[in-house]
Amino acid sequence: MKILIASDLHWPTINGVASFSRNLAQGLAAKGHEVVVIAPSQTGRGYEEYDKNHVVKRTMALPFPFYQNFRISVTPQREVKKIIEDFDPDVIHIQSMLGIGRAALMTGKKHNIPVVATNHAMPENLIENMRLLAPFARPINYILKNYGARFHSNADYLTSPTQSAINLYKDDMKDVSIPVEAVSNGIDLSRFSPGEVSSELRKKYGLPSEKTPIITYLGRLDSEKHLPVMLHAARRVFDEVDGHVLIVGHGNEAEYLKELSKQLGIEKKVTFAGRVSDEDVTKLQKVGSVFCMPSPAELQCIACLEAMASGSPIVVVKAGAVHELCDEGKNGFVCETDNDADMAEKIVAILKDKKLQESMSKRSIEIAKTHDIQHTLARFEAIYQQLIDQYGA
Incomplete structure (x- = not known):
């Protein structure tokens, strides 16, 4: 399969979303799939780089003032559109609902490409780092959750890492008719095991x-x-x-x-x-x-x-x-x-x-x-293939 992963948070940023999107890309590429990741530039300007076994296309980005070493692509629509049109993926997997994720979703729908969305977001995270907005936390959380529900309802399949994560948004997602499933982020068990430290x-x-x-x-x-x-x-x-x-x-x-x-x-x-x-x-x-x-x-x-x-x-x-x-x-x-x-x-x-x-x-x-990333990769492969078959029917 030709798989495009779109993430507003990606390596080298230290963050769970960034770790997952990189692990997913490396894992899928290791299984023989052709993988392209769209992620924010670390220098400001757009560029392309290789990360072991896959390509990362970096879009123009600016520093985000509330998180250290986090950059955000504010208006990446044109860049994302060109990357997707040039790559012509079989499926798009978005990891966020910010600039890159939103642009990838819109482009995917326009070109009749199936889109899987994984929700990693808790609005409370953002608000805690924007203390000037703390007095408005409740209405902002409501707006962001409502936006998240509407955004994800435009995808073809929605996942989140845990059932608890899905339950947190149950009320907001009640009008979402697409399949929703808990799929663990997974970890590479070949890297982590007990042992002595030098x-x-x-x-x-x-x-x-x-x-x-x-x-x-x-x-x-x-x-x-x-x-x-x-x-x-x-x-x-x-x-x-x-x-x-x-x-x-x-x-x-x-x-x-x-x-x-x-x-x-x-x-x-x-x-x-x-x-x-x-x-x-x-x-x-x-x-x-x-x-x-x-x-x-x-x-x-x-x-x-x-x-x-x-x-x-x-x-x-x-x-x-x-x-x-x-x-x-x-x-x-x-x-x-x-x-x-x-x-x-x-x-x-x-x-x-x-x-x-x-x-x-x-x-x-x-x-x-039970959280071996190989299980995670296999499940996403099955979801991708299911959607590709549906779109081709």
């Missing part, structure tokens, strides 16, 4: 020896991730057990979080690794004694799945959809949102009980195996 890696990132338990987080350091809750929880944890925190990623709150760790008196027990290579992500996911996700705005959480595949128990919040990854008491715990005391209690329960930690590690690996 002393060189620990030294590189200033991590303690394997005798000291490590609480890990990997992702953007932006306000909707609620990382201050995790740091406050860590301070409580260190009152009861020895430990260390590893935070991997970058974002608008990086400096604030470093300052907060100083204010809490735990700066010597917190490592801010910043942005790291894909190779080091794989290695660092192995060091965690427990992976923590304080964000209430996850529609799945690829980083959490990677940690689970690497053998980490998890502590996640009830809100959003990330709790679907937790088999309560078996591979981790679900805690109350924005409750650092509850989060700390759950983390301590894991760190104090070696047998529990080991059994949770095994269960995390079992659950992660």
Whole structure:
């Protein structure tokens, strides 16, 4: 098949959508499909590049002021139209409802090309990073959800990473007549598995020896991730057990979080690794004694799945959809949102009980195996073929 993936968030941006769109493109190309990705330029001007086994067409883009290292294509219609007409794909898969996603949807409909849409969006994420708009959060969320429902109803098939993600929009999507299905983002299990971490890696990132338990987080350091809750929880944890925190990623709150760790008196027990290579992500996911996700705005959480595949128990919040990854008491715990005391209690329960930690590690690996990206790729291949057959009938 000739498959075009359109995404307003794509590698090298650190973001779940960006990770998924790249993993999807690489996975489909590895299976023999011809894949082209349309994504925002990282320099401003449009250009073309190769990412291992597929082509990425970059459209003109401007810096987006509310997210670090995020660029947005404001008016990409002409570029997107030309790319699609030149490539002539069998199917289009859009990952967003912003400029590129919208232009790809419109062009696909005009040229009678089937369009699959995956909804990764939670309007609350955007609003939390635009604090001047906070007083208007409720009406803005309503408008964005309403727009999302109308936008996605123009596609031929809609997916979202989890059933909880679909349920969040059930009321808004009640008038959408197209098929709607939960399809996991999936992860590459060949990259993530339990194992020892070298002393060189620990030294590189200033991590303690394997005798000291490590609480890990990997992702953007932006306000909707609620990382201050995790740091406050860590301070409580260190009152009861020895430990260390590893935070991997970058974002608008990086400096604030470093300052907060100083204010809490735990700066010597917190490592801010910043942005790291894909190779080091794989290695660092192995060091965690427990992976923590304080964000209430996850529609799945690829980083959490990677940690689970690497053998980490998890502590996640009830809100959003990330709790679907937790088999309560078996591979981790679900805690109350924005409750650092509850989060700390759950983390301590894991760190104090070696047998529990080991059994949770095994269960995390079992659950992660059900999210093998090969299953995801196979399901999308089937959806694509179904739509292609319908259009050709």
